[in-house]
Amino acid sequence: MSSADDRPHDAGAASLALTAATASPQPPGEPLIQLRNVQKYFPIKSGILFTRQVGAVKAVDDVSFDVARRETLGIVGETGCGKSTTARLIVRLLERTSGEILFEGRDVASYKGDELKGLRREMQMIFQDPYSSLNPRKSVGSIIADPFVIHGMLKEGGARKQRVQELMDRVGLNPEHYNRYPHEFSGGQRQRIGVARAIALQPKVLVADEPVSALDVSIQAQVLNLLRALQGEMGLTLIFIAHDLSVVRHMCDRVAVMYLGKVVELATNAELYSRPRHPYTGALLSAVPVPEPPQAKRERMLLTGDVPSPANPPSACRFHTRCPKAQEICSREEPPLESKGGASGLVACHFPLTDAEIAQKLPAALVRSAARQPTRNGASAGSDRGGSATTGASDSSPADDASSTDQGS
Amino acid sequence: MSEQLLRVEDLRVSFATDDGVVRAVDGISYEVAAGKTIGIVGESGSGKSVSSLTTLGLTRSRTTTIEGRIMFDGKDLLALDEDDMRKIRGNDISMIFQDPLSSLHPFYKVGAQLMEAVLTHRKVSKKKARARSIELLELVGIPDPERRVDNYPHQFSGGMRQRAMIAMALANEPKLLFADEPTTALDVTVQAQILALLEDLQKRMGMSIVIITHDLGVVAEIADDIAVMYAGRIVERAPSREIFDSPQHPYTWGLLRSIPRLDLPREDELTPIPGRPPSLILRPSGCFFHPRCPYVQEEHKRIDPRLEPVPGSSAHEVACLLAPEVRNELWRGLGAGDPQEHLVRLAAGAGATLSAARSGDGEPAK
Numbered sequence: 001m002s003s004a005d006d007r008p009h010d011a012g013a014a015s016l017a018l019t020a021a022t023a024s025p026q027p028p029g030e031p032l033i034q035l036r037n038v039q040k041y042f043p044i045k046s047g048i049l050f051t052r053q054v055g056a057v058k059a060v061d062d063v064s065f066d067v068a069r070r071e072t073l074g075i076v077g078e079t080g081c082g083k084s085t086t087a088r089l090i091v092r093l094l095e096r097t098s099g100e101i102l103f104e105g106r107d108v109a110s111y112k113g114d115e116l117k118g119l120r121r122e123m124q125m126i127f128q129d130p131y132s133s134l135n136p137r138k139s140v141g142s143i144i145a146d147p148f149v150i151h152g153m154l155k156e157g158g159a160r161k162q163r164v165q166e167l168m169d170r171v172g173l174n175p176e177h178y179n180r181y182p183h184e185f186s187g188g189q190r191q192r193i194g195v196a197r198a199i200a201l202q203p204k205v206l207v208a209d210e211p212v213s214a215l216d217v218s219i220q221a222q223v224l225n226l227l228r229a230l231q232g233e234m235g236l237t238l239i240f241i242a243h244d245l246s247v248v249r250h251m252c253d254r255v256a257v258m259y260l261g262k263v264v265e266l267a268t269n270a271e272l273y274s275r276p277r278h279p280y281t282g283a284l285l286s287a288v289p290v291p292e293p294p295q296a297k298r299e300r301m302l303l304t305g306d307v308p309s310p311a312n313p314p315s316a317c318r319f320h321t322r323c324p325k326a327q328e329i330c331s332r333e334e335p336p337l338e339s340k341g342g343a344s345g346l347v348a349c350h351f352p353l354t355d356a357e358i359a360q361k362l363p364a365a366l367v368r369s370a371a372r373q374p375t376r377n378g379a380s381a382g383s384d385r386g387g388s389a390t391t392g393a394s395d396s397s398p399a400d401d402a403s404s405t406d407q408g409s
Numbered sequence: 410m411s412e413q414l415l416r417v418e419d420l421r422v423s424f425a426t427d428d429g430v431v432r433a434v435d436g437i438s439y440e441v442a443a444g445k446t447i448g449i450v451g452e453s454g455s456g457k458s459v460s461s462l463t464t465l466g467l468t469r470s471r472t473t474t475i476e477g478r479i480m481f482d483g484k485d486l487l488a489l490d491e492d493d494m495r496k497i498r499g500n501d502i503s504m505i506f507q508d509p510l511s512s513l514h515p516f517y518k519v520g521a522q523l524m525e526a527v528l529t530h531r532k533v534s535k536k537k538a539r540a541r542s543i544e545l546l547e548l549v550g551i552p553d554p555e556r557r558v559d560n561y562p563h564q565f566s567g568g569m570r571q572r573a574m575i576a577m578a579l580a581n582e583p584k585l586l587f588a589d590e591p592t593t594a595l596d597v598t599v600q601a602q603i604l605a606l607l608e609d610l611q612k613r614m615g616m617s618i619v620i621i622t623h624d625l626g627v628v629a630e631i632a633d634d635i636a637v638m639y640a641g642r643i644v645e646r647a648p649s650r651e652i653f654d655s656p657q658h659p660y661t662w663g664l665l666r667s668i669p670r671l672d673l674p675r676e677d678e679l680t681p682i683p684g685r686p687p688s689l690i691l692r693p694s695g696c697f698f699h700p701r702c703p704y705v706q707e708e709h710k711r712i713d714p715r716l717e718p719v720p721g722s723s724a725h726e727v728a729c730l731l732a733p734e735v736r737n738e739l740w741r742g743l744g745a746g747d748p749q750e751h752l753v754r755l756a757a758g759a760g761a762t763l764s765a766a767r768s769g770d771g772e773p774a775k
Contacts (some may be wrong), residue, residue, distance in 0.1 A: 078596035079567070156581030186685050216448040217623050221667035221681030228678075243596060250679065273671070285599035287628030290672045291653055291665060302605060303598045305552075308564040 031066040032204065032237050033090060038063045038099035040085050057311045059085040061261035062099070064337075067205075072238040074252030074269075076245055076284070078231040078307055079332060081258040083241045087207045090239065091123045092116070103205075120150060124198040128210035130190035133180040140193055141178040142170065167196040171226060188219035192226065199230060206231075206241045210376065212247060246289050249273050257281045260310055260318040263337060267345025276362075277340060277352035279323050286361045300363040317350070325351045326344060413463070413480075415441040415585055418479035422456075428715035429690040433459040435641035436477075446699065448609065451638035454686050454768050457621045461587045461637075466494040481585070483626055484539050500530040503578040507730035509570035513562040513655070515726040519573050520558035531535030541772070556738075568599035572606070579610065588620045592627060595692075604630055625664055629653060637661050640687050640697040643716060647725035657719055657727035657736050661704045662743055680749070694732060698700060704731060704739065704750060704756035731756060751762040 008151045010170065013356040041056035060082040067073045088094040090101060092108050101108045103119065111119045113259055127403035128283055132282055144164045147153075165175035170190040182190055191211060198206055212220040228251065231238050242248050257265040257280065265278040270322040276282045279301075303322045308314055314321045320330035331334040337348040353361075422434040434456040441447050451457040452596040462468045464486060464662040466477050479486040481502065486494070506512040514522060523542035527533065533541070539558070542545055546554035549572040562570060571591065578586055588607065592600035608631055622628055627634050629649060636646040637658065656662055663682035669675075684701040686694050693700050695710040702709070710728045722732050729736065735756055742752045 078598060189687060216686070218452060218663060218667055218682035219685060222683075224677055225681060245597070246669040246671045249671065249675060269675070272432070281597055285671070288671055289600070289604070289624065289630045291625040291629045302601055304602075306568050306599065307596075348733035356511060371498040 003296055012182060020066075030069045030071045031241075032104060033067040034100075035066070035086075035090070036064050036100040036102070038086070038089060038101060039097045040082070040094060054193040055311055058261050058313060059310060060089065060096075061313075063258075063261070063263050064099075065256055065263060065266055067239060069204075069237055069238055070231075070235050071254065072240055072252045074248035074255040075258060076243060076255060077258035078243060078249050080260075080307055081308060082261040082310070083258050084209050086258070087125070087209050089243050091125050091205075091207050092119070093125070098222065104409065116276070117151065121147075121201045123205040124201065124203040126191075126194050126198050126206065126208040126211045129214050130187050130194055131182075131214075133193050133194055134190055138180050139179050139181055140168070140173075141165075143182070143193060144196045144200060147197060151201065153201075164196075164200075167368055170200075170230075171196045184400065185245055186219075187215050188222055191215060191223050195223070195230070196224060199234065199236075202234060203236070204409045205237045205239065207241070209241045210243070211240075212244065215243065220247070228250070233242045245273075245284055247385070258283070260313050262309065262318060262348065263346075264319065264349070265345065265347045266337065267343070267347075271343065272344045275343070275355070275358060277324050277343065277345065277347040278319075278349045279353055280319050282353050282358065283324075288355070319349075325353075333355075367390075410416070412443060413440040414443045415480065415619075416478075416480040416487055417460070417464070418478040418480065418588075420460060420463065422459050422468060423474045425472040425474070426690075431689045431736050432641055432692065433689055434463065436648075437636075437638070437641075437643045439636055439643065439646065441617045441619055443584070443617055444611070445511060446617050446620060447634045447636065448632030449636050449638060450619045450623065450625055450628055452623055452686055454689065455638040456641040456689075458589055461504065461621055462620060464489070465498050465587065480522060482762055483648075496717075499526060499578075499583075500581045502585045502587070503581070503583040504587040504589065505571070505574050505578050505591045507593050507595065509567065509574050511563065512574055513570060515562055517560070517561075519560055519565065523558070523577055523580060527578045529583050533560070541580070542576075545580060548579065548610070549573070549576045550623065551576075556693060563599055567595055568602060571595060571599075571603055572730075575603075575606065575610070579614070580613055583616055583625065585617045585619070588618060591620065593622070593624070596670070607631065611658075625653075626669075626670075640692060641689060642697065644698065644729070645725075645727045646716065647719075647722070650769070651722060651725050655725075655737070656740060657725065657733075659700050659704055659731050659739075663701075665746065666743060673697045680743075695744055696728075703753055704735075706757065708728070711770070 005246050021129065037056070038060055040060040041058055041060055043053045044057060045051045046054040058405055063086060066303045075086060077083045085094065089096050095109070100113055103122070108119065141161065141164050145160055146166055148160055148163070149346040151316070154163055161178070165178060168175045168178065169251060173192050182193065185193065209226065212223050215223060224247065227238065230236060240248065240251050249269060252269055254266065254268050256263045257278065265272065265276065265281045267277070272281065273285070274283055281302045282301045302322065308318070308321060313332070316332055316334045317323070317330045320326040323330065325348070333350070335348045337346045339345070340352050416438065417439050419436050419438055420434055421432070421436055425432060425433045427766065434632070437456070437460060439447065441520055449457045449460070459468060462477060468475065475487060477487070485543070486497070489497070492614055520539060520542045522534065524538040527538040527541050531556070543554045543558050546557055551557050551569055551572055562573070565573060575687065591607070592603050595603060604627065607618065620628060620632060628691070632649050634646065635649050635652045636643045637652070637660065638644065639660050644654070645656065645661050652661065653665070656665060662681070663680070667679055667681045669679060682701055687697060695712055696702070696714050699705045699709045712730055714728040714730045716726045716728045731739070738755060739752055742755065
């Protein structure tokens with residue numbers, strides 16, 4: 001199904017790494033996690049005594065993508081698009097219905113018992129709500145020490161306490177607050193506790209599910225900066241889930257846009273935000289309120305109605321019921337996720353947005369800032385184009401450094 | 410200049426709690442002209458919601474102290490008794506809340522809740538009230554209103570619930586609508602729909618809107634004037650354009666620069682506002698923002714700044730002790746990406762030379 005991926009599915013990790021390495025002049029974007037046609041259906045049951053399944057919520061439906069080592073992959077979408085479910089499938093908090101999720105080339109479903117425990121050390125999660133994700137009856141010290149307890153690491157007492165305090169210091173908490181309880185901390189500080197707990201075992205992968213959406217605006221930047229700094233220091237692979245497109249743009253190397261359980265567009269950061277191809281991505285970007293007074297009112301691409309139910313999604317292209325560009329074929333034939341018009345990004349659409357439409361519908365400032373950075377776009381697009389469309393990435397940040405300094409105002 | 414529909418004068422609201430007196434709103438004044446939209450921006454705990462709830466008479470209790478005046482249509486709302494207030498609430502002034510699920514009663518049909526809004530203020534038959542409910546649902550863009558009027562809130566999606574809330578608020582064609590974080594619980598595409606709907610309804614019905622939010626993007630879209638609140642006070646107030654073009658308060662700069670924005674080049678590091686909002690029980694001395702302000706000078710810890718006009722702009726006011734020229738210089742420097750240390754030094758240097766000239770300004774902290 002995944003026509004996006006031109007490599008054989010059963011290729012070993014070694015050859016995949018090679019493909020990526022030859023495709024990109026940047027350090028090899030070796031895939032750490034690979035999703036292949038992953039589906040997650042939640043059964044809908046009916047009846048009291050004799051329950052039977054009457055349907056299924058197709059939360060994640062045939063999703064395939066790779067995550068390269070040390071890159072940040074963003075997953076964006078609206079409520080109910082399956083982004084959190086995808087994250088939970090990756091860390092195996094949920095069992096998928098079908099498909100494959102490979103971590104370092106091995107299917108995560110094949111891990112059992114102690115092995116699974118070992119896998120959990122490699123993949124950790126940060127949750128959205130810093131209030132409900134910390135046990136109110138445990139002190140911060142013991143919350144952060146829990147990973148060590150579970151995995152039998154570090155001796156109780158001295159060494160463990162010292163390590164926990166190092167972690168607290170690293171995430172910007174006062175180590176003297178070791179014995180305090182979660183209610184004594186503000187939302188931002190609690191989220192730091194969650195981060196400390198997640199990095200305690202030095203995982204390879206960190207999955208952050210809406211880590212800042214519950215925080216005050218002035219605090220969000222603190223947590224985002226922390227995550228980025230930690231990623232650089234520890235070489236983390238970060239899967240960053242958010243509904244806020246500006247936050248995702250700030251954090252991620254590549255972005256997957258999901259709609260009703262499907263990935264509808266997958267592209268590098270620079271490309272997605274300067275040239276969104278899928279009408280849904282265009283609508284999302286167009287809907288973001290930009291703190292720029294309306295001197296030039298842009299023509300907004302307002303979607304009508306709500307997201308349809310994932311229990312009974314529209315036929316073929318799931319977006320066709322709300323798509324301004326929909327034609328008859330869209331309700332008949334499902335568009336594959338593929339590269340269109342020479343771009344490196346992948347899009348699942350019969351009629352991707354044209355440049356003229358993008359210029360008209362997007363916030364003027366976004367189009368401007370994209371136009372100001374032709375080198376950056378060119379560079380990252382070029383390096384990806386060589387092949388391995390799903391893996392190449394994580395290379396846009398060096399270019400960012402150069403281009404961000406000369407642009408202000 | 411159109412007449413002022415609402416004039417809030419030196420409003421102070423404090424709550425007595427076991428831990429001490431919470432000064433939620435501390436001397437704010439603003440006006441709303443007929444047919445205009447003002448945005449009140451602030452973080453949680455800045456007093457933005459308390460000020461609007463007080464206008465509707467919803468904060469009255471034995472432990473609350475309210476001072477100041479709220480003039481609406483020639484009447485002081487604070488002086489009205491509960492019966493008179495009830496006649497105004499939901500009629501001339503109404504409100505939309507943040508969370509549409511918890512603001513609708515789950516046991517009653519949406520139609521019944523809309524009819525209640527109509528029947529409370531008008532002597533009409535139930536049949537007419539029902540017809541009005543259907544009309545209202547249609548007005549806010551709910552498809553198939555004849556059928557939907559008999560639905561329960563749980564049968565509505567998040568966006569539709571917010572539309573139903575708006576319908577309820579508009580039932581009596583209010584002159585003034587308070588929208589408290591009306592889109593915070595919604596997805597971006599639905600948020601855009603709701604904001605467009607509010608603008609459209611305002612055009613058709615000519616009401617004034619006070620929109621309360623933490624999102625500067627939302628107010629940029631629809632507000633004519635913006636007031637930025639911090640720790641119970643308005644620290645900056647100006648027409649929307651000016652807030653974004655030449656913001657004057659370091660807190661406003663922080664808000665504008667600490668969030669990733671689609672309209673600015675992607676930065677590697679955001680500039681967060683350090684620390685966190687102060688407690689409203691034990692407030693900092695001097696300028697309330699001084700513990701978090703990168704440009705703080707020694708005297709700012711003592712002197713309490715007042716909201717004063719910005720030179721060269723009649724409608725722009727700011728409560729900041731930095732000299733206007735220093736502020737302009739700093740904002741320009743921030744935009745140009747000057748290193749923070751350089752800006753801090755700039756503020757300090759200018760502070761020393763200017764402090765002599767400004768020693769008479771400002772009141773000492775209480």
